[in-house]
Amino acid sequence: MASSTHCFLLFCFSSLFLCSTSTFPVLGFRTNFALFPVAKDAATLQYVARISHGTPLRPADLVLDLGGSFLWMDCDSGHVSSSSRLIPSCSVNCSRARFHDDLGSKGCVLNTDCFVFPNNGVVGLASVGELVEDTLAVDSVDRLKVGEIPTVDHFLFSCAPTFQLQGLASGAKGMVGLGKASISLPSQLSSSIGHPQKFSLCLSPSNGVVLTGNGDAVFGTKTTRSLTYTPLVIKQNDYFIHVQSIKINGRRVSFRGEAKLEAKLSTVVPYTKMESSIFAMFSKAYVEAAAGLNMTRVATVAPFGLCFSWEGAGNSVPEIELVLQSEMVKWRIQGRNSMVKVSGESKCVGVLDGGPEQSSPIVIGGLQMEDKLLEFDIGSSMLGFSSSLLQKETTCSSPLQDSKLKQFI
Known part of the structure; x- marks a missing residue:
């Protein structure tokens, strides 16, 4: 896998606020946008991102699935997190996670854990997995100044059995779902940070990006307003x-x-x-x-x-x-x-x-x-798309060459 996949989830912060008690908490920060770099695996042609999660923090390579319901990974690959917590079956988070399966509270059984159905969109393989929450590393541009990597709690994802990894890029530990489901990556960031219900996708043969929130600062207003x-x-x-x-x-x-x-x-x-x-x-x-x-x-x-x-x-x-x-x-x-x-x-x-x-x-x-540049505006049910950036003498990799952002590639 290309070395450029070795990057953390990157967020740029405009302001901070204290995380209040919520039935569906994810991140305790308010940001203008949330971005993470994506690299293309040469062998499988899949698009792979790396995030860090758990206590202690460990990286995981995850394949992007535009139609995926949520983030899922193999939790039995040797990394034991002390901050991981199973979600109860009879909880608001479980109902929201299972809403897309038309189960919701119907599958609620007292004193049991919540289960969901992670799907490997590459080979069409589905299984049963537990819904968990854990710490997620949030690299910010501010870290370049203060030298610290902030972390957040209560990010929801699913554990999946190891056989669910069939067909994924070598070293990948799961998939990142970008669909409309309430616990997909864009949905969780929108709910917790206050972003509009939209995300942008810019793929590349080398380094691409997925971004939620306002993409003007990353792609430039000339590009975003010409979609x-x-x-x-x-x-x-x-x-x-x-x-x-x-x-x-x-x-x-x-x-x-x-x-x-x-x-x-x-x-x-x-x-x-x-x-x-x-x-x-x-x-x-x-x-x-x-x-x-x-x-x-x-x-x-x-x-x-x-x-x-x-x-x-x-x-x-x-x-x-x-x-x-x-x-x-x-x-x-x-x-x-x-x-x-x-x-x-x-x-x-x-x-x-x-x-x-x-x-x-x-x-x-x-x-x-x-x-x-593709902008999926879920709130207004519109897709914005640019012409080829190559014609404008730029690429989806260009934002990551910014003097600040390139340190996370």
């Missing part, structure tokens, strides 16, 4: 957008029925996937556009279905556009976000055939989200 917005549909904990049509080099791809296409956004899928009938029409149109650019098709390399020679058109490749609510609102997939180099001679389109049974017509994968 394009489209309605965000939330089902369970997954995030979807509606796609009116697909264009390749400006030409519309025809599909049977011409129905509105639903696209799910996923950080656990490395490349965009399309249902087989949609991929077939997309593939045909892409090959025609590639021929117009003198690109030579070559033998496919798994898992890709469309591969071309590096020779011919050079760096010029067809542009893919997902047309959203109008012709004025488009998600553009260009250059590095569309092609994957598989050898010295071949490059392949990072769009795959997801099979005839794929639950969503389109799943937008990690590659197509890289070096775009």
Whole structure:
């Protein structure tokens, strides 16, 4: 795993307030934003963050799951925390944690512990885990001045059995859920710190970030105020957008029925996937556009279905556009976000055939989200997205090169 994953959860504080007694306490601080760096694992193409938790503090690498309900980890990996506490079944925290499972107080049994259902979104493996709360390290820019790492209590997450780690990046001890569930990472920070119900995601082949609260100080107002917005549909904990049509080099791809296409956004899928009938029409149109650019098709390399020679058109490749609510609102997939180099001679389109049974017509994968700033505004059900930051001569890694922030990479 890239060494850049070795970083703590980073928070920038504007003011502090005393932590009052609450039925759902998480953090005892008020901040403008909460941010933690994310690195891409080269072997699995998963996005991994590191946090520190427990007493004594120990780091844990966790895979990001955009549709995950909460943070879960293997608690039996040798680290015994003296501050960890099991949550009772008949408690407000248990009811809130289990609300997304439609259990709530229905599963309440006196004098028993609260159990939830951690899900490994990479391989689709679910299990039963205990709900716990523990200390979480909160690195702040202020630590650069005072030399201390503040910690907070009462952060809720789930323990999971070791077999739940199947398919995760080497060294990963669990996953961080970014879904709408009440104990997902963004939800807990919003409830405890007073942030709006939104978070920003900026992935990168190297160092990316996940941020809750106001992102202006990190990404700059020029970028955050230039975002394009489209309605965000939330089902369970997954995030979807509606796609009116697909264009390749400006030409519309025809599909049977011409129905509105639903696209799910996923950080656990490395490349965009399309249902087989949609991929077939997309593939045909892409090959025609590639021929117009003198690109030579070559033998496919798994898992890709469309591969071309590096020779011919050079760096010029067809542009893919997902047309959203109008012709004025488009998600553009260009250059590095569309092609994957598989050898010295071949490059392949990072769009795959997801099979005839794929639950969503389109799943937008990690590659197509890289070096775009995405703002998930859950409160207003809107998704804000930037054009490729590469066109602005910056990347999602750039905020971490700030003289203060880079010390946490």
